[in-house]
Amino acid sequence: MWSYASHAWRHPRHKWTTRACVASAALLAGYEYDRHFQASAVSRTLRTFVDIAIICGDYKLNFRSERGIEHLNKIHERAARRLLLCCKENGGLFIKFGQSIAVQSSLLPPPFRKELSVLYDNAPSVPVSEIVPVIERGFPGRSLDDIFVDFSPEAVASASVAQVHTARLRSDPSRVVAVKVQKPEIKLQIGWDLFAFRACAHLIEFAFEVPIMWSVDEIERRLREELDFEREAGNSELASRDLDTLADRWLRRAVYVPKVYWEATSREVLTTEWVDGTSLVHPQKLATEGWSNKEIMQQMVALFAFQIFVAGNVHGDPHPGNLLIRQNPSNNHWREPQLVLLDHGLYVRESRQFRRQYAEFWRSAMIGNKKSMTRIAESWGISDAGMFSTMVSLKPPIMGAHHRSGVNADDGGESKRAYEQQMEVKRRTIAALRESSNLPPELVFVTRNMNIVRANNQSLGTPVNRVQILGQYAALGLRRMLIDEALSSDRRYSGAQGVRPSRDTLLSRVVGVLAGEWSYVTFRLALWAAGAGMAVYGVWARIWSAVTGVPRIRDLDGIMDEAMRSAMEKKLGYRIDTSLFTA
Incomplete structure (x- = not known):
């Protein structure tokens, strides 16, 4: 009997069953270890590879001119939905990756803008019990109660990599502070996430011949900088110092940067003065509180123009959630708005040469000196000015007139024209990306700042020039x-x-x-x-x-949008959504 059982166990079918059971147990153990001890870093990476491979395969196999416009649009919709789902399921830095893609949506089909825009909403927060170890890790030998009093059990704000709690300093219980804490899983995930980002960039470049690897090192460096809260604290103090030493009296009065408390700040914890105010995310609330949109935008545009052209240290992410409006505390007589600038994690330091060139470019544009404009643009390695403008101003490109030659909607060529239009965008994007590796690194960040401010101005009804x-x-x-x-x-x-x-x-x-x-x-x-x-x-x-x-x-911004819309309608033969122009 024993001999028969031993012989049966050695049967090939039983060997494969045993191996399958062992492999399943190993995979299950690996999955549980990854989930509990690595914040699902490996699972998230594998999910990313699978989703990106499916998107690439879908485009390579199905993107054909003879399939028709509806078919092409469905491919874009499938890709955008899958990409959104991947970013939302992975969370963390993938939210930032998705936001970066959404910002450049003018280079992509409309479904990407529509789907990925939801990533700007508040991210879910983690329980305070998971936040406490992160705080105590940054201050060895001190507990949460040694540093703070009345630490709020719920986060008052949550983003992709961090969340904010209110508290009082143990050293000064009368002062309310904002405590920004990095989410605990980020430290475990960042290495895997950046690996996945680099690998996917390689895959996209190989599959579609789009040269994007030149930008990967810069993006990785910026993301790591944003995760260093001591660096963010230094950026905050630098912005405040620039205002104190270089700005005029009106701007110093109009803008405020919250104070940093270094004794309660580490690489993963940033403690600043708590400021009550109304976020620009809520324009209706600003209106009910009686604030003037014109005054608000004058302060905002002046602040970032000052940083770009005078100070040379530029806030890289001035979206509405990073801007508050409050009553100026130095004025007790009438309502006077004061702009409070938050979130100083991403800054660009302009070289003096770039700042001078950029100011000269603006002067040349205003006085009509085309020779000077061309000279400066050529020094930046720009040849296709139209596509370059698209990439840095986040506006759709103007297509070449050849799309209409020999093809019209009446003879059944509408599908072919739509396909050729998208292929031209791809060709010109590839050429522009190749040139972009020679651009001053400050240029893209500065123009991104300017266009986010432009979108803020439009959201308030374009009250200022x-x-x-x-x-x-x-x-x-x-x-x-x-x-x-x-x-x-x-x-x-x-x-x-x-x-x-x-x-x-x-x-x-x-x-x-x-x-x-x-x-x-x-x-x-x-x-x-x-x-x-x-x-x-x-x-x-x-x-x-x-x-x-x-x-x-x-207003000038509206006129520029209308001119772009009219030009594209004339070139392409169909009406476009002008909300594409809002960065």
Whole structure:
């Protein structure tokens, strides 16, 4: 009997059953270990590889011109839904990955914008019991109660990688603070997430010949910087110091950066002053509280124009959730808004050369100096200005007129035209991405800042002329740089030509100062002329609307959007959704 059982056990069928059982047990054990001790990092990575592979395979196999427009759109919808589901199920840094894709949705079909936009909503928070170990890990030998009093059991805000609680400092119980704590799973997941991000970038580049690997190192570096809260605290203090030392009195009064409490700050915990205010996420609430949209936007646009053109340290993520409005505490007589700037994790440090070039580019644009604009653009390696504008201003590209030649909707060529249009976007995107590796790294971050501010302005009804305010600070920043160079003690040294005594004469310094003043005066005159032209147009638009009953666009941003829409309709032959232009 025993001999028979032993013989049966050695039967090939039983061997495969045994192996299957062992493999299943090993997989189950690995899954449980990954879930409990690695925050599901491996599972999330495998899910990502599978989803990206399915999306790539769907496009490679099914994206064909003869299938028709509806078929092409369904492919985009399937890909966008799968990508959204992947980001939501993985959470953490994948929320940021999805948000980054959503920001560049103007380069992608509309379903991606529609689906991925939900990733900007508040992320779920984790229980306070899981947050306490993260805090205590950053302050060895001290418990939560040694640092804080009245630590709130529920998070007051939650994002992709961190959540915020209110508390009071043990060292000063009278002061309420905001405690931003990194979610515990992020530390375990970041290595796997960045590995998955890099691997998927390789796969996309291989499958579609889209050169994106050049940007991976920069994105990884920025993400790691955002996870260092001590660095964020330093950025916050730098922003405050810039306002104190470089801004005019009005801007110093109009903007506030909450104080950092370093004794309760670590790489995973950031403690700042708690500020009561109304977020720009709630424009209706701002209106009911009686705040002026025009004053709010003047402060906001001026702040970021100051950072871009004067200070050189630029907030990289000025979305409405990072901006609060409160009553200016130094004014007890009338309602005066004060802008409170939060979340300083992502900053870009502009080089002086880039800041000067960018200010000169704006001046050249305002005075109509196309030669200077071309020179600066070429120094940045830009050849396809249309697609470059799309990538940094987040607007849809204007297609070439050849899409309409020989193909029209009446002869059944609508599907082919739609396919060719999307193929042109791909071709031009590939070419522009190849050039982007040579762009100044500050440029994309700065233009992203400007376009998020532009979207904020539009969400409040476009109450200010954003271009005018940006131009004023560009003029001021360029003037300061030119005069500083003229008066600099090392002005007579040139990297290219060595010592140049002629540059150090009093006359040359006076000429340099006069050149700076001339640049400022001509720049401001051009801005004044542009403003006067817009004012005349605004009056004409009101008269036209009153006489004909047909509303006319009165703001510059709206005119630019309408011009883009009209141009694309003329080129492509169908109406587009102008909400694509909002970054």
